[in-house]
Amino acid sequence: MAETLIQIGIVGCADIARKVSRAINLAPNATICAVSSRSQEKAAAFAAANGLPLSAKVYGSYEAFLEDPEVDAVYMPLPTSLHLKWAVLAAQNKKHLLLEKPVALDVAQFDRILEACESSGVQFMDNTMWVHNPRTAAMANFLNDTQRFGNLKSVRTCFTSAADSDYLSRNIRVKPDLDALGALGDHGWYCIRAILLAANYELPKRAVASYEPVVNKDGVILECGASLYWEDGKVATFHCSFLGNLTMDITAIGTRGTLHVHDFIIPYHEKESSFLAGTETTFDDLVTGWAKQPIKHTISTDLPQEALLVKEFARLVSEIKFKNSKPEKKWPTISRKTQLVLDAVKTSIERGFETVHIYE
Incomplete structure (x- = not known):
């Protein structure tokens, strides 16, 4: 099973990355293999505070992180103004991309990100958890x-x-x-x-x-x-x-x-x-009242919604990595419409x- 876990790295130590790192740890088909920040110290502090595996690498450079061949996919919670530069570079380095929302400052920027993902054959998904x-x-x-x-x-x-x-x-x-x-x-x-x-x-x-x-x-x-x-x-x-x-x-x-x-x-x-x-x-x-009222429907889940997002993302990446499947177009299409x-x-x-x- 360990050989089939999708290796996900985190680009940036934003507060939301705490929640997503927990989600990756909970997902049965993914693991955190690395974290990067603009400083080695900040990345190391994030890894220690958020229960990252001891095997997870710590980078003080986004560039060096994205060049790591052992990273299958990246979660990118950077500010929106930085998405174009780093998302394109991630795709060019053959990293599947889980990108924080909003995905770009405008659709023209997002189309450039999608073009890079399509050219490299990598999966795109935004981090809309619900x-x-x-x-x-x-x-x-x-x-x-x-x-x-x-x-x-x-x-x-x-x-x-x-x-x-x-x-x-x-x-x-x-x-x-x-x-x-x-x-x-x-x-x-x-x-x-x-x-x-x-x-x-x-x-x-x-x-x-x-x-x-x-x-x-x-x-x-x-x-x-x-x-x-x-x-x-x-x-x-x-x-x-x-x-x-x-x-x-x-x-x-x-x-x-x-x-x-x-x-x-x-x-x-x-x-x-x-x-x-x-x-x-x-x-x-x-x-004087309602004769027929709305019905409450309650749905339970074993995993929180953010872990289910990671699970689905990792499943799609696994299909591409191990079965030579094509990236699923549903998620980038929905992101673009939004x-x-x-x-x-x-x-x-x-x-x-x-x-x-x-x-x-």
Whole structure:
């Protein structure tokens, strides 16, 4: 079994890398073989603090790390502004790529990353964890069931979190030279992905940003929203913010049913999560209550969703490495669609909340 473990290295010691290193340790088909930072000391401290195997190599240089032939794949939690340079170099060095979201500053940059991955025949996946939770598959089954849910009419998503003063002044997500997309890139990414999931990944045709987003002194978005429109009449809205109490909601309304989720990004419980599904819900005769109510569906899992993400990523890498399979195109396609919508919303804000058309 040890010979078949996918050897994953970590590029950068961001805080989220703590969570992903634990996920790699939990995944049955992967192991951490190396970690790199801009300094040897920081990489060594990360390895010691996060239970990395004693065999894991420690690098004080990204370049040297990416040249290591024993590294099969890399997890890259670097600031978004650094993705293009280092993701392309990772792909050129034949490393399969698990990239933190947002994947790029815009779709043009992301296309260059994808081109490098395709040229080298390596797998790409972004680190959107919640879509790998088995609850998400159950939700998708309900949303795509025309007998229970019907046809999608509208979706509303929201992800807010109350950042403290230290976060709002020092975190990379509020720095224009590091993560210039701010709350739109971080929280909005999840909202857009949830909308696309509800629409079975059909791209909307138009995006209109909500008026007056909140920005910091450097012009980085701290709070914003948008509406999305499809040609068949579907509509979606989302709101994302670093300035509101923690909320992670999806409401999807169909012609026959409704889906509600209140913890879609990070479940209330690590190994158990739920959603509400209502089909042809109705009032009672006197309209004093609900005669038919939504049903709570609870799904359990042996592994947390981030470990399931790593497990799937490592499975795809293993198929390529040991069975000469081709990279799975599903994940880069979904990432690109998410980036396209994000770009359209950003453009709408920059153009004074004009309608922006979205093209594949």
